[in-house]
Amino acid sequence: MDKPLHALVTGANRGLGLEFTRQLLARGARVVATCRQPGKATGLNALAGEYPGRLHVLPLDVADARSHAEVVRELPLVLGDAGRLHLLLNNAGILPSGERFGRLEAATLERTFRTNAAGPLLLAQALAPLLADGARVVNVSSRLGSMAATGRFGTPSYAMSKAALNMATVQMAHALADRGIAVIAVSPGWVRTDMGGSGAEVAPGDAVAGVLRQVDAVSAGDSGRFIGTDGENIPW
Numbered sequence: 001m002d003k004p005l006h007a008l009v010t011g012a013n014r015g016l017g018l019e020f021t022r023q024l025l026a027r028g029a030r031v032v033a034t035c036r037q038p039g040k041a042t043g044l045n046a047l048a049g050e051y052p053g054r055l056h057v058l059p060l061d062v063a064d065a066r067s068h069a070e071v072v073r074e075l076p077l078v079l080g081d082a083g084r085l086h087l088l089l090n091n092a093g094i095l096p097s098g099e100r101f102g103r104l105e106a107a108t109l110e111r112t113f114r115t116n117a118a119g120p121l122l123l124a125q126a127l128a129p130l131l132a133d134g135a136r137v138v139n140v141s142s143r144l145g146s147m148a149a150t151g152r153f154g155t156p157s158y159a160m161s162k163a164a165l166n167m168a169t170v171q172m173a174h175a176l177a178d179r180g181i182a183v184i185a186v187s188p189g190w191v192r193t194d195m196g197g198s199g200a201e202v203a204p205g206d207a208v209a210g211v212l213r214q215v216d217a218v219s220a221g222d223s224g225r226f227i228g229t230d231g232e233n234i235p236w
Contacts, residue, residue: 005029005030005086006029006030006031006032006079006084006085006086006087007024007029007030007031007032007085007086007087007088007089008031008032008033008034008075008085008087008088008089008127009021009024009031009032009033009034009089009091010034010035010060010062010089010090010091010092010120010123011034011035011062011091011092011093012033012034012035012041012044012057012091013033013035013036013037013038013040013041013043013044014041014043014193015191015193015204016091016140016188016191016193016204016207016208017033017035017091017092018043018044018047019204019205019207019208020089020091020208020211020212021033021044021047021055022047023205023208023209023212024087024212025047025050025051025054025055027212029054029087030054030055030056031051031054031055031056032056032057032058032075032078032079032085033047033055033056033057033058034057034058034059034060034071034092035057035059035060035092036059036060036061037059038057038058038059041057044057045057056078058071058074058075058078060092060123062090062092062115062119062120062123063111063114063115063118063119065122065126068122068123068126068127069126071123071126071127072126072127072129072130075127075130076130079130083130084130084131084132084135085127085130085131085132085135086131086132086134086135086136087135087136087137087138087215088123088124088127088131088135088136088137088138089138089140090119090120090123090124090137090138090139090140091140092115092119092120093115093116093140093158093161094111094112094115094116094158095155095158096108096111096112096155096157096158099155099156099157101153101156104156104157108157109156109157109160112157112158112160112161113157113160113161113164115161116158116161116162116164116165117161117162117164117165117168118164118168120139120165120168121168121171121172124137124172124176124183128175128176131176131179131181133179133180133181134179134180134181134220135179135181136181136182136183136184136215136218137172137176137181137182137183137184138183138184138185138186138211138214138215139165139166139168139169139172139183139184139185139186140185140186140187140188140211141162141165141166141169141185141186141187141226142158142159142162142187143187143189143228143234144158144159144162145159145160145161145162145163145164145165145166145187146163146226146234146235146236147163147235147236148235148236149234149235165185166185166226166236169183169184169185169224169226170224173223173224174224176223177220177223180220181220181223182218182219182220182222182223183223183224184214184218184222184223184224184225184226184227185225185226185227186211186214186226186227186228186229187226187227187228187229187234188202188207188208188210188211188229189201189202189207189210189228189229191203191204191207207229210228210229210230211229213229213231214227214229214231217231
């Protein structure tokens, strides 16, 4: 697709979300950047000073339906005459640490599913009236959510929630198909962020550039796919 005129990014206060915001602004987009505590998002607020009028920062907890409703109320004021979003980038996610079989807790599983899987689906549902026909919805997934590629026990809450996000991607693709809205799940790779750790393989800037290349290339016929930054399908 062409450069999106209006994009909304979740989890934009750090890591990939902050880099998505930075690169989208550099490409000329107007960005609504969301996070749970905007007052503490120093990097994001610095960007707002660099791009006056093109970056709006709004509070959003993707796991809270009331927070979704508040963003839906605020967005028409932010979007102005354009009135519609051209890109929804569901980036916010959590990765619980230290999970061991025999010590798994329901509360951790539930919190991770609410944030990583149910949150993006319910947010897309809430924002659907504000998405332009032909818009793009990108769910930041992970190869750890691939059942076919799983060869060991590890990060069960995260892996299971990303597998669920992949199914949510397919469900969204069907729900929004009649409006020409393509919905894809993209794995950015193992990225050097707070979540990925300092030993990860991919720099945030490279990961985000790779995801945005797929956003540019995606068509309605690609909706429902789970891909890497190279555009190749990842096994479910």
